[in-house]
Amino acid sequence: MNVKFNPKTHILEIEYQFRDVEEPNLFRNIYPYNEVPRLVFNHRIVPMNVPERLYITDTTFRDGQQSRSPYTVDQICRIYDYLHELDNGSGVILHTEFFVYSKQDKEAVLKCLEKGYDFPKVTAWIRAKKEDFEIVKSLGIKETGILVSCSDYHIFKKLKMTRSQAMKQYLEIVSSALEAGIIPRCHFEDITRADFYGFVLPFINELMKLSKEAKMPVKIRACDTLGLGSPIPGVALPRSVPQIIYGIVNYGEVPSEWLEWHGHNDFYKAVINSTMAWLYGASMVNTSLLGIGERTGNTPLEAMVMEYIQIRGSADGMNVAVISEIAEYFKKEIGYEIPPMTPFVGENFNATRAGIHADGLMKDEEIYNIFDTGKILGRPPKVIIDAYSGIAGIVIWINRYFKDSGIDIQVDKKDPRVQKVKEWVDSQYENGRNTSISDEELKEVVSRIFGL
Numbered sequence: 386m387n388v389k390f391n392p393k394t395h396i397l398e399i400e401y402q403f404r405d406v407e408e409p410n411l412f413r414n415i416y417p418y419n420e421v422p423r424l425v426f427n428h429r430i431v432p433m434n435v436p437e438r439l440y441i442t443d444t445t446f447r448d449g450q451q452s453r454s455p456y457t458v459d460q461i462c463r464i465y466d467y468l469h470e471l472d473n474g475s476g477v478i479l480h481t482e483f484f485v486y487s488k489q490d491k492e493a494v495l496k497c498l499e500k501g502y503d504f505p506k507v508t509a510w511i512r513a514k515k516e517d518f519e520i521v522k523s524l525g526i527k528e529t530g531i532l533v534s535c536s537d538y539h540i541f542k543k544l545k546m547t548r549s550q551a552m553k554q555y556l557e558i559v560s561s562a563l564e565a566g567i568i569p570r571c572h573f574e575d576i577t578r579a580d581f582y583g584f585v586l587p588f589i590n591e592l593m594k595l596s597k598e599a600k601m602p603v604k605i606r607a608c609d610t611l612g613l614g615s616p617i618p619g620v621a622l623p624r625s626v627p628q629i630i631y632g633i634v635n636y637g638e639v640p641s642e643w644l645e646w647h648g649h650n651d652f653y654k655a656v657i658n659s660t661m662a663w664l665y666g667a668s669m670v671n672t673s674l675l676g677i678g679e680r681t682g683n684t685p686l687e688a689m690v691m692e693y694i695q696i697r698g699s700a701d702g703m704n705v706a707v708i709s710e711i712a713e714y715f716k717k718e719i720g721y722e723i724p725p726m727t728p729f730v731g732e733n734f735n736a737t738r739a740g741i742h743a744d745g746l747m748k749d750e751e752i753y754n755i756f757d758t759g760k761i762l763g764r765p766p767k768v769i770i771d772a773y774s775g776i777a778g779i780v781i782w783i784n785r786y787f788k789d790s791g792i793d794i795q796v797d798k799k800d801p802r803v804q805k806v807k808e809w810v811d812s813q814y815e816n817g818r819n820t821s822i823s824d825e826e827l828k829e830v831v832s833r834i835f836g837l
């Protein structure tokens with residue numbers, strides 16, 4: 386590490402020395418591979434530093450499509466419309482990224498560009514070959530993602546290179562992007578298994594020099610490729626999300642507005658790690674709709690909308706109810722099965738089966754609902770009727786059914802007709818049923834008993 390005093394800025398400038406190792410550093414004390422990875426603590430606490438603006442970026446069409454069969458051009462265009470409707474002119478849903486290789490990829494990009502939306506911006510994702518910049522340029526795209534894998538797992542085992550060879554190749558490709566007038570967004574693949582001070586920071590120092598020379602931004606996407614990042618204060622690098630983000634901003638001198646976090650959910654940490662990235666200095670968190678992405682998925686976009694509102698105290702103009710429309714579209718038009726317990730979008734995210742909870746809901750919805758999900762997401766809380774929902778559950782179900790059907794009746798627990806419905810439900814379970822009762826079945830029984 387070189388420390389220089391800059392007399393102009395009165396700042397101590399730290400330059401981390403590049404380490405060109407002969408053997409890969411695989412952090413075996415943390416990642417033994419034949420055992421579950423470990424959390425090692427260095428007890429270093431770095432300060433929070435929330436950027437002035439927070440953004441959500443999207444990879445539904447890139448990482449999302451790497452984990453499922455491709456969307457059709459029409460589906461891409463419709464999903465892009467939904468992202469735009471959700472953004473609603475706020476500029477929070479900053480950009481999304483597209484493949485640009487096949488005829489279909491190009492058609493989708495051109496159709497989305499034709500829409501002329503300011504947000505989300507259309508950006509590309511390329512293989513980091515010089516000729517690919519021509520494709521990006523010919524499509525009129527101004528920013529592209531470029532893969533710059535940074536752990537020795539990738540450099541030594543996948544690319545079969547040394548660190549200096551990899552860095553040379555990456556810097557050449559970034560220079561070509563800048564020469565072509567395209568903003569490079571460098572995807573630091575596998576940063577949570579990389580040598581932060583020996584490779585990541587010295588490489589970032591070089592990238593920032595290129596940026597200064599070209600007078601163009603060079604953006605950094607910190608990719609937690611296997612979801613190994615940790616939000617826990619005092620956890621050592623390379624797993625600590627706060628220390629990675631703090632280091633890139635303070636030692637790499639990357640402006641927050643150029644820094645993005647890309648998370649995966651392998652250890653259930655995609656959301657909290659993305660939130661930590663925001664809180665410690667990255668303006669952008671990269672997400673995908675419904676979290677659809679490789680393996681356990683990416684950070685769900687809808688979750689970060691909720692995180693944004695909780696941090697900022699406002700949606701800043703985003704049209705949050707569009708989240709429910711997007712979920713319906715994925716279910717009905719794309720045939721994607723959303724696990725029912727998925728927060729904010731799953732069928733049962735605000736449903737209760739327990740009679741005791743239904744009783745609470747009947748007294749005051751607030752008792753068992755996270756917020757006014759009816760107002761904010763167009764999804765009022767609901768009860769699922771089974772052996773445990775009790776009479777209170779049945780009352781809520783019937784009253785909601787009447788309300789939704791425009792019937793001006795509200796019942797209570799003492800209504801004899803409700804008792805009859807309860808007897809029918811009980812008889813189902815006395816006769817050995819072990820599944821819940823569907824809305825369709827209940828509609829039929831209620832209509833019969835109420836003479837509708």
Ligand SMILES: CC(C)C(=O)C(=O)O
Binds near residue numbers: 448532647
């Ligand atoms: C391919 C890379 C950039 C990625 O998506 C990841 O690291 O998760």
